[in-house]
Amino acid sequence: xxxxxxLAAARPDTHPDPRKVVVSIDGLNxxxxxxxxxxxxxxxxxxxxxxxxxxxxxxxxxxxxRCINRLEIAEKGTLLVNDTDLALTTRQAAEVRSEIxxxxxHFNLFPHMSVLDNCTLAPMSVRGLSRKEAExxxxxxxxxxxxxxxxxxxxxxxxxxxxxxxxxxRALCMKPKIMLxxxxxxxxxxEMVAEVLDVLVKLADTGMTMLCVTHxxxxxxxxxxxxxxxxxxxxxxxxxxxAFFNNPQSDRAxxxxxxxxx
Amino acid sequence: xxxxALLAFFVDPDLLERYGPRFIDGLLVTGKLVxxxxxxxxxxxxxxxxxxxxNNVLLQRLSAxxxxxxxxxPLLAQLFxxxxxxxxxxxFWQDVGMWWFFREAWYCTLLAFTLNTAxxxxxxxxxxxxxxAPGQYEAARALSLKRSTTFFKVILPQSLIVAIxxxxxxxxLMIKASAIASLVTIYDLMGVTKLAFSRSFDFQIYLWAAxxxxxxxxxxxxxxxxxxxxLGRHLR
Ligand SMILES: Nc1ncnc2c1ncn2[C@@H]1O[C@H](COP(=O)(O)OP(=O)(O)OP(=O)(O)O)[C@@H](O)[C@H]1O
Ligand SMILES: [Mg+2]
Numbered sequence: 001x002x003x004x005x006x007l008a009a010a011r012p013d014t015h016p017d018p019r020k021v022v023v024s025i026d027g028l029n030x031x032x033x034x035x036x037x038x039x040x041x042x043x044x045x046x047x048x049x050x051x052x053x054x055x056x057x058x059x060x061x062x063x064x065x066r067c068i069n070r071l072e073i074a075e076k077g078t079l080l081v082n083d084t085d086l087a088l089t090t091r092q093a094a095e096v097r098s099e100i101x102x103x104x105x106h107f108n109l110f111p112h113m114s115v116l117d118n119c120t121l122a123p124m125s126v127r128g129l130s131r132k133e134a135e136x137x138x139x140x141x142x143x144x145x146x147x148x149x150x151x152x153x154x155x156x157x158x159x160x161x162x163x164x165x166x167x168x169x170r171a172l173c174m175k176p177k178i179m180l181x182x183x184x185x186x187x188x189x190x191e192m193v194a195e196v197l198d199v200l201v202k203l204a205d206t207g208m209t210m211l212c213v214t215h216x217x218x219x220x221x222x223x224x225x226x227x228x229x230x231x232x233x234x235x236x237x238x239x240x241x242x243a244f245f246n247n248p249q250s251d252r253a254x255x256x257x258x259x260x261x262x
Numbered sequence: 263x264x265x266x267a268l269l270a271f272f273v274d275p276d277l278l279e280r281y282g283p284r285f286i287d288g289l290l291v292t293g294k295l296v297x298x299x300x301x302x303x304x305x306x307x308x309x310x311x312x313x314x315x316x317n318n319v320l321l322q323r324l325s326a327x328x329x330x331x332x333x334x335x336p337l338l339a340q341l342f343x344x345x346x347x348x349x350x351x352x353x354f355w356q357d358v359g360m361w362w363f364f365r366e367a368w369y370c371t372l373l374a375f376t377l378n379t380a381x382x383x384x385x386x387x388x389x390x391x392x393x394x395a396p397g398q399y400e401a402a403r404a405l406s407l408k409r410s411t412t413f414f415k416v417i418l419p420q421s422l423i424v425a426i427x428x429x430x431x432x433x434x435l436m437i438k439a440s441a442i443a444s445l446v447t448i449y450d451l452m453g454v455t456k457l458a459f460s461r462s463f464d465f466q467i468y469l470w471a472a473x474x475x476x477x478x479x480x481x482x483x484x485x486x487x488x489x490x491x492x493l494g495r496h497l498r
Contacts, residue, residue, distance in 0.1 A: 071400055098406035108401035112419045121415060122405035154495075174405060 019046035022178060022209055023068060023164040028077035030063055030233075037063045038074065045211065050204050052220040052241070053213045055230035056256055058189075059196030061213040064230065065180045068211070069100040081178070098126055105183040108172070109155040115142065116151040119170045127174070134173070141169040145199050161192030165199055173202075179203065181212040182247045215260055221245065229253045270305065281458040281467070287453035295450060296440050298376035300433055307383030314388050315424060322485050327380055338442050341379055345370040345446045353387065367446045375440065391417065392427035414493030421492050430486035434479050441475075449474065 023045035030038035037060045045051060054062045064073040067079060070086050077087070095166035110118050123129045129137070138242055142148040145165040147158075155163050164184055171179060184200070185193045197219050203211060204223040206258045214220065220241050227244040229237035231252045237244055248254045278325040332340065339462035348355075348364055355361040363369045394417050402412040444453035 068410050069404060071403060096355065100404075101324065102404035104397060104404075106397055108395075109422075110398065110401070110416055114424065121411075122407055125408065125411045125415070129358035170405070 001060060008216075016138070017046055017132075021045070022047050022082055022126060024078075024080040024083075025068075026078045028064075028067065028074050028079060030060075030067060030072065030074040030076075037233050038067070041077070041233070041235055043228070043235065043238075045209060048207045048209055049225050050208075050210045050223050051212070051226050051228060052224040053211065053228045054215055054220070054256070055228075055236075058235060060233040061232040062182050062231050063233075065102075065211050065213060068178075068180060069102055071102075075186065098174060099177045100180060101174055101176030102166050102180045103164070103182070103184050105173055105187050107155070107160075107167045107187075109163055109167055111155050114152055114154055114193070115147070115166050118155070118166060119173045123173050137173050138169070142166070143174045144172070145169045145204070146195075147207060153183070159192060160188045161195045164188065164192075164196045168196075168199055168203070176208075178209045181210065181214065183213050183215075185214065185216060217245065229256065230231070231256070272315040272469060274464065274466060277458075277462060277464060277466070281454070283453070283463070284449075284454045284458065285470065285474065288449055288477075291436070291449060291453070292440055292443075292451040293478070295371065295443060295448070296374065296433070296436050299378055300370050300436055302372075302376040303379035303383050304429075306380035308387050310384035311387035311391060314384065315391060327379045329384050332378050333334075333385070333390045335498060337374070337378050337439055338445070341371060341374040341446060367443075367448055369444060371443045371448055375436065375443075379397060379432060379436055381428065382435075386425050386428045387421070387433065390421040393424045394420050417471055423490075425487065426490050426493060431488075432481070432492075433482060437482065439477060 016075050021044050024045065025041055025043040028041040028043075029036070030036055041064060043064075045258075055061055063072055067074050068081065073087075080099065082096050084093050086093050086097050109115075110121070113121065116135060116138055119142065120129075120131065122135035123134040123137060126132060138143065139148055139151065142151055147162055147165050147169065150158060150162060150166075155166065158166065164187075168184075181200070185196050187197065195214070197216060200212070200219065201223055210223075212219075212224075224241050226238060227241050228235050229244065229248070229250075229252075231250075236250050238247060239249075242259055244253070245257065248257055310325045310328060313321040314329070316322060344364075351364075352361060355364045355478060356393060363373075398416055398420065399412065402416050407416070440450060441452035443450045444456055447453075449457065451471060453473060458474055459465075459467045
């Protein structure tokens with residue numbers, strides 16, 4: 001990154017980025033009852049961009065990325081994905097929403113289905129693929145995440161790292177344009193974190209647009225173009241990883257980094 | 263008393279020859295009665311559970327009221343209410359063309375049993391649906407699955423695995439409770455037992471009935487255990 005560090009916090013509209021904006025968030029506010037979780041969040045994500053979100057527990061990271069695929073619905077503000085308001089009930093909105101993949105902290109695989117069936121269910125019932133096509137696609141992505149040999153097993157027969165890789169393959173089987181990750185490695189035993197991060201790095205190399213909530217700072221340095229730091233429901237910092245880690249602007253980010261980097 | 267005499271005390275060959283075939287018939291009637299009402303009750307119960315879990319307050323209330331009534335009053339009272347109560351409105355049922363139904367003890371019994379077990383099964387389904395992890399709904403939504411696909415492919419199979427144990431208990435209770443059908447002239451297992459006893463005055467008839475009920479319950483219990491083990495294989 002050639003941007004001078006001092007500009008890091010007030011990026012980047014002065015530097016026109018030719019890539020298309022795929023997620024455009026403006027003045028987003030979200031409440032849980034009286035609790036104001038997201039406060040005037042503005043965010044633009046460009047095609048192929050890889051963004052890491054971090055911040056203390058309860059800062060609204062999950063809520064923010066869950067708003068993007070409408071698992072949560074914000075009360076105020078606009079949120080466009082591919083210029084489409086997903087609140088609409090149009091076909092196009094449904095189509096765009098189905099092109100947002102999500103991976104959860106606790107995998108959320110369907111426990112009563114085999115790995116293969118987990119991966120073929122949505123392509124068959126949402127995309128209308130035949131079983132044969134869906135299985136081909138599933139095997140392709142299971143192979144990508146290094147787990148094709150386990151296709152016939154049930155989730156409970158796999159380790160946590162393997163389950164999370166299946167969850168990633170399951171999401172990829174829908175051929176998403178954007179992938180959201182909510183702490184994909186924080187429920188894993190330490191020895192399994194690397195295998196999942198490897199898959200994420202490979203996915204980033206394919207040019208996938210990714211938003212990832214994680215506290216794996218090595219991963220953030222390696223793949224992220226931008227790191228967003230959230231606190232109290234606001235994006236406090238938005239900077240390239242080097243700038244964020246070496247020269248955080250706010251005291252809260254400094255405190256947070258000091259804590260997680262010891 | 264030698265062994266033969268002892269055996270004849272419990273299973274008298276003459277008596278067996280005279281009433282054995284009737285017992286088989288009674289067994290079949292009991293089986294049919296329970297199988298039909300339990301199955302229809304499962305469908306109704308599932309709908310009631312969904313109504314109770316829906317966001318529609320009217321549906322919630324109606325379902326809760328139904329369950330409250332049918333679980334809160336005796337099955338025998340419900341059966342009499344249907345058969346003697348509704349059955350006495352002959353001209354009304356004739357007008358609406360339903361007299362063929364309410365005239366027959368068999369249909370009334372089936373209806374009473376179905377309505378009753380539906381209330382219990384609704385509570386079982388409700389609990390088992392609530393036991394499915396919220397993350398399953400979220401994963402389904404994140405994959406853009408339709409609501410029907412989510413319910414039938416993701417939620418229902420998982421909740422059935424939870425429900426199967428309690429449903430088995432309900433089935434066993436139904437088998438035993440079905441004996442009251444004999445009070446409205448149905449010749450189920452209990453009905454033939456009463457008939458045979460009134461003619462022979464031999465108490466061993468009741469012993470046979472008890473053993474036969476025990477036998478069905480045991481068969482059901484074992485089959486359920488087997489099914490449960492197979493279904494839940496991957497969930498532990
Ligand atoms: N369904 C809900 N109802 C009420 N409050 C909620 C709900 N979900 C989240 N919250 C609250 O909103 C705040 C933000 O939650 P969120 O899950 O977005 O935080 P987070 O930054 O992802 O934290 P963590 O690192 O713990 O996952 C938290 O204080 C949380 O308690
Ligand atoms: Mg979170």
